[in-house]
Amino acid sequence: MNMINKKYRLLFFGIFSFGIIFLVSETANAIDENNDELIESAMNFIKIDRIDKAIPILEEVLEKDPNNLNALKNLAVAYTDTKMCNESIKLYDKILEIKSNSPEIFYGKAVCFNDIGEPEKALLTLKQLDEKFDSDNNILSTKIAAHILLHEFEIAKKYTEKILENKPDSKSANYYMLLLSFYMKDHVLAEKYLVKIFGNEPKKIGSSCSTIGCMGATPFLFPMKHSENFEITAQIQVRNESNALIAIIDSKTINYTPHPIFEKILSNYDTEFIQNEFGTFEVTKIIQKSKPMINSYFMDRTQFFYNDYSILFAYNLAIPLEPGDYIITEWIIQKKI
């Protein structure tokens, strides 16, 4: 009797245990499947540039499954894309606790450190990578960005040249060279890369990049004061609709483009030659009359466009305007011969 009871008990516990294991595993599978579905839907949002929709979904997955590597990685990238790098770095650290040897995580973390202006930490993070990644273009690009932030332009240039040796058409490396020419005030280098990137006939080039410091974008206009060949002055008259003189100002801050198109455009204007103790100069005078747009603050800039090219840009004018006011800008461009 006892034997039978024992068998029944064993059988009962066996079935019960199996049932429990089955249920747990099914539940876990269901959660996993549900999480996978959620992650997939988040990824779909990311694909259509709706990161704002993807982030709460990934956060929801992590609430249920804090160690879900897939969700952690995607959320870290989503945070990076929405300029929330401080949050990304926390997630990258968590991933590295779970899986310490993840080169792509070190890379993402370094990119983030650059984004929040901590290039020293970016370089330290990259140092933890295996040497085999030293010549990886993404890693080199991140190092370039870090050294630019540290104002170590020569080192950045060396790394950029390394990328260009392997891949001369690398878009990012060419952009970096142009950016470096901007920071290194090397307008000869700038000319080379402006032509390489934009070709001989650039189209629709705006100027906002140079006026606001480029913000990591591509500079097309460069500060005239760093040019060895050109000296440019601009004087702006502000007049009202009755032609009465309101103001006359010189701009101290002028940008021009070292692209060859600049000289090509100048050749359309009359020039004269002057000689003084500093050498011989070819002088071009351009006079333009324009009605500046009335904005909410004050007129702070004037530009000279030729077809689609913004080739001259003077700013820091700071004159309040009212409708009807117009300006006459006189540019004098002296080229050393």
Place this chain on the structure above:
Amino acid sequence: MNTTQSKSFLTYLISIFSLFVVGITLLSIIFPALLISNLSYHSNNLEIFEIGYNAPLILLCNFIIIGFGIAYYKNKLPTILQVSISKILQKQISKKLSIIILLIILLPYIVLTTPELFLDEASQAPDYEIFLAAKEIFPFGKTTFTEAAEQNDRYVRMILLITSLEIFQNVKIIPFLGSIALLFTTYFLTKEITKNRLAGIISLLVLIQSYTFLKYDSFAMYENFWVLFYVLSLYLITKKFYTSSISYSLSILTKAFTAIFLPLSIIFIFYSNLKSKTKLLIIMTYGIMFGGVIAIWTFDTSVYDNILRFDLAQIFVGLTKTSYQLRFDLLLLASLLPLTLALIVRAKNGFQFATPILFLITGSIFAGAVVEMLSDHFVILPYRFVPTIVFFAIGVGVLFSYKKEIKP
């Protein structure tokens, strides 16, 4: 030289300085091309004596106001007018009435300005992009973007703007509250100097009618925090002197421009009613505060030391620009010279605050010219004249001083 003699000598120097600053500014209103054509490295064929568009109006107003002022001072006005003006100038109003008047002025101002808070700062001011870039790396992140680095050197401003953005999801709200606070501070400072509430209200009215003040009062990128903290530091000299330097340092850490205002503050302290030892103590706290600010900038490898130069001619260019940039502040332009003369007369007649107020008005104009002289990175911009307008408003209020003046 005793204190009275020192004050007389200083008043004399400040009067000459003020007439120079105001003279150059007015000259450029009358002949906008005169100075620039002579000082510019850019040659032009302009008629240097071409009359500026504001010149006839400003000249006419100056003649009328100065003529009227002289007639009043010499008792040459008809008796009824003479007596009425004297009564207005010496009128005191009750606290209750002053609160009612303040509400009548401020409520419509707030109601009419509130819609501006819902304008998109990003589309209004390109500088908002710079602020956002700076916010990403605030406070000590590195960037090659000089303008963003400069924003981040303005710690107090960044904290206040970020707070406005984070709490109200609107970057303009705290700046607007700052502008309202500036109106109150101007009222209280004028009232404290003149011991006359009507004078405070007059100064508030002069400030609130200003084109430049109204233009930038709700702009986040051209906020008035720095002016508020600076004017507050002056008010605190008269109230809680030991906290004055804190407010001044907050002003500098909001906009480094006010560092140039140090001589103005020192003159204000020198002419205040405080005891000599207290004055010395305040100046010492100012010294410590300056040391602290410089230490912070050094620690943070500030951008300021990289953008200095020296070009003396730019002083004149800067003063010329003042006349252009205040072109819509007609009350100020029309009465700057008459007010300067009136304050010189009041100083001569023994009103102790006339000299420091005059120095605040003309010194704050000159500060812009100093910036032009020392940097080609920073230039004088219209909203940087808000302190001048505040001091001008206080100066007008000072004319409404009730206290009988005693010659020193």
